Amino acid sequence: GENVEQHPSTLSVQEGDSAVIKCTYSDSASNYFPWYKQELGKRPQLIIDIRSNVGEKKDQRIAVTLNKTAKHFSLHITETQPEDSAVYFCAAGANEKLTFGTGTRLTIIP
């Protein structure tokens, strides 16, 4: 089955700086890679996703890159703000069955 590894487990960045979270996956059949943000006590919410037919996708301050050959994908958040503080999860799969990473706790330092 699919195995997703996520790094780092914790990340602290100064407000206004960029944050990068990286994930690797094992199953070459995976073709869908969403990123979810989960605030304390809340449900996971999709922030951006990418499918395997594209290498990069951007939505305002958030971007995701995918390298299918190396089986890794990354989340980039620019101009970080205090409200970006949360746990971020990457996932990989064919959408009907997603395998999640273990999460990155991002803290934005004012």
Place this chain on the structure above:
Amino acid sequence: DTGVSQNPRHKITKRGQNVTFRCDPISEHNRLYWYRQTLGQGPEFLTYFQNEAQLEKSRLLSDRFSAERPKGSFSTLEIQRTEQGDSAMYLCASSRNEDTQYFGPGTRLTVL
């Protein structure tokens, strides 16, 4: 509220008791998923339905667990003879085919 809803939000039970959770997906979403999330971990896939058909079950879903979606709308997840290791957040999600999965608020189960 047109999002995914789950009931109850919290459930405390004694070991050995049976519990049942309900998930109401976003209307017209034909796919419904169940995940389990423990503290400090990402959601773990349990099972999913396309309409009323249960198409895949994880090995995590022991024979004490059963899920149904009888009319292709809401779903129930039952855990029989609960164990302390069943304590977790049980998340439901729904999607329209292979589109985005939208999560519900979860049911937090505590087994004493």
